[in-house]
Amino acid sequence: MKTLPVNWLTEGLIDFEYKKYMLLAYLKAAKEEFGQHRLYPVLSDLIMHYRHLLQVKEHKQLVYETFPQRISRADFEKLELVYQKIVEDDETMQQIEEIIRFAAPLFNQTVASGQELYEFVERHLEISPVGITPMYHDEGYLFLDAYPGKETQVYLYRITVFENTYEKYRGINTQLLQTVRRGLAQTHENLKVQLLRERRALPNPATFAVVSRIPVPLEHSLLPIAKRSLVKFVTNLAA
Template identity: 80%
Template sequence: MNTLPINWLTEGLLDFEYKKYMLLAYLQAAKNEFGEQRLYPIFSDLIMHYRNLLQVKEHKRLVYEQFPQRISRADFEKLELVYEKIVEDDETMAQIEEIIQYATPRFSQTLEEGKELYDFVERHLEFSPVGITPIYHNEGYLFLENFPGKETQVYVYHITVFENTYEKYRGINTKHLQTVRRGLALTHEHLKAQLIRENQKLPNPATFVAVAKIPVPVEQSLLPIAKRSLVKYVTQLAA
């Protein structure tokens, strides 16, 4: 897939037509991914680039928190120093602002297409607990079933809570355990009981099932949306 470098605004040839070519190729690649119902990682990448554009447009600076984990603090500081020098150059900054003005609405339009796909998949995803949910629900199992539901993907999940002065964030990690072909004799409840017998470390696990009513790519769409649905559900339980 065509990707856009983190510092695409400043690296390489600082020319409007060149940057326009880079941007349009990237956005077309994103649209192609959405056309195949693949949301991730392109959707989160788009959000990162769009937010950074808005930060540059409004504050004329880059914001480290808007970048994904693949850029280190040291790399970012180097990038910020380069950008500060560019800001001091009125002619160069004018070119960058021209690029930003061109790019912002196109990012927004493409993001809207991604959001529509996200909402479409989410609307066709049934999410529910399996059995009684214990008081502790930051760790347990996630059952994932894609359409037409002949197999169940079993994941163990762990939700981590991060807090700062203003907000509380929840991140989720999942690990695929097994793929199970379910039949009439193996319900979600029976599968949960089987997992409890096999793993004594989780004697009373919170367990949830996400069932897709439409066929979508598991890794690029179904699993990420199911994980977000799980975090939202657990957040409501903790409220």
Template identity: 70%
Template sequence: MKKLPVNWLSDGLIDFEYKKYLLLDYLQGVKTEFGAQRLYPIFSDLIMHYQNLLQIKEHKKLVYEQFPERISRADFEKLELVYQKIVEDDATMKELEEIIQFAAPLFSQAVDTGKEIYNTVERHLEITPVGITPIYFNEGYLFLEEYWNQETKIYFYKITIFKNTYEQYRGIHTQHLDTVRRGMALTHENLKLQLARENRDFPNPATFAVVARARFPFEHSILPIAKRSLVKYLSALGNYPVRE
């Protein structure tokens, strides 16, 4: 999978043809991933680049919250200084604006394609609570299944709440615990009871089953979208928006 550096606009030679080459090479990689219906991690990366581009286009500034976790505040501040010098240089800024004008519609088209795939996968996921959902549901179990096989993947999930400048968001962390073959004697309810017996700290654990009703790449589409769909589902029970 081809990557585009977070500082691709300001790093190295600020030349339209050079940046055009970098961008088109990256977007070709995005197209390949989307063509195979593999959404993540490329979709998150694509959205980050597009949002940063729009911020630069509209406000001539960078926004730290839109950068991925791998860039530190110190690294961001260095990048911000570099970009400020670019903004103050009229000739360089003119070249950069030409690059942005070229890149923005291409990013927009790619993001729209990603959204279409995301929505298609999400429409084919069914979420149901297993048994009675307790008052505390910020951690529990996720049963993830693909309808065409007999396996249930069991995850422990934990909801994390974090803030940016404006809002609080819910995120999710999961840990794969086991994969079991389901059958007549191993219903979701029985599996939940078995987990409760094994972990006395959760006598009535919040448990949800997500079933994929169509075939998509598991690691790159079903799993990440199932996690995000569960966060949306749980957010309907709380007061926090979901960060896509």
């Protein structure tokens, strides 16, 4: 889909009509993605851009943590220097502020639409343990059933914890192992037994099944939402 550069506010021609055109084209493309129930990566990009706008609006400065991981510290520092020159230019800053006033409510509305779609998909996911669940939940298997397909995607998952000064974050990595045709004889329990026989590295793995009750794209919605749902589920088990 059409993307918006990380530094769209400050790069190129700083003109309200030009930036308005850029923004409206981007938001139109984002809404078209949502119309196809495709949430990622567009929703995370929208949230990043919206947070960036709010930081600039409230503090008239850029904050490195609001940017995606793909921008390096060195690139950010160059961008910050450019932005500082803009802040010192009253006329240019007025243009930036006008763009922000126009863009912020539009971002807010579009992000809200994406979050509403996310919650709709999440409500139609069923997550449950497969077999006996061990005490250690941060590594194991994820069985993902799309709707109305007749296949189970089998993933190896690993949950990791990141900490900063204020709080802990949980992330999850997945690796697709195989795709299995479902049937009366191939239940989730039977599939787990089969994996135990074939893969000795995890003798007693935590295993969870996530089943979608509505049709949504696997890579752009179902898998990322299933992963986040699993992290929340496992966190509650450990509480």
